[in-house]
Amino acid sequence: MRSLILASGSTRRADLLSEAGYRFTVVTGQVVELFVDFLTPRELTLFNARRKAFAVAPRHPEAVVLAADTIVSLDHKKFGKPKDLAEAHSFLEELSGRTHSVFTGVAIVHYSQSRLCYEVAQTEVTFRDLTASEIEAYLSRINPLDKAGGYAAQADPGSIIETVTGSFTNVVGLPMEKVRPTLARFEVVPDC
Numbered sequence: 001m002r003s004l005i006l007a008s009g010s011t012r013r014a015d016l017l018s019e020a021g022y023r024f025t026v027v028t029g030q031v032v033e034l035f036v037d038f039l040t041p042r043e044l045t046l047f048n049a050r051r052k053a054f055a056v057a058p059r060h061p062e063a064v065v066l067a068a069d070t071i072v073s074l075d076h077k078k079f080g081k082p083k084d085l086a087e088a089h090s091f092l093e094e095l096s097g098r099t100h101s102v103f104t105g106v107a108i109v110h111y112s113q114s115r116l117c118y119e120v121a122q123t124e125v126t127f128r129d130l131t132a133s134e135i136e137a138y139l140s141r142i143n144p145l146d147k148a149g150g151y152a153a154q155a156d157p158g159s160i161i162e163t164v165t166g167s168f169t170n171v172v173g174l175p176m177e178k179v180r181p182t183l184a185r186f187e188v189v190p191d192c
Helices: 011-019 041-059 085-095 132-141 168-172 176-185
Strands: 004-006 064-074 077-079 099-110 115-127 161-165
Touching: 004 011, 011 168, 041 064, 041 099, 041 115, 064 085, 064 176, 077 085, 085 132, 099 168, 099 176, 115 168, 115 176, 168 176
Parallel strands: 004 064
Antiparallel strands: 064 077, 064 099, 099 115, 115 161
């Protein structure tokens, strides 16, 4: 079995891999996520996921490196991580009562064997109609600044989310339905 590196500082991604039974090491490449306007959400998540994977893979050529990037999209507008609480509040106001898409691009690289695989997951999320006080209360319970769209699907989802169509783990940050079979092709399997 090959060793697995998660090229992400996201505790949510690490939790999802751990819950699925994978053993891995976290190594971040200090990559600044770029927000390129002319790229579609799908292209942008893959672009950033590849950059994160290749910032780590050459230093660990025998390991399988997994990197991901998540973005929220509504009406052709892309929502990354908010820069402050005011922007997080603004994001949630815009998403309130609407259905938006969550895209996660995943890059898996085995550098020494020149093997690469890229996947993108898309999930539709509908928010409840939220009042300003509900948004403030929600933001006081989470740290929105490290989350695409400024919200955490796994943290009290019923308070803001009405429905999720597609992969819930994608909304959390790592579409396990795509990750598991892809890692298996790289001979990385969970400990059961």
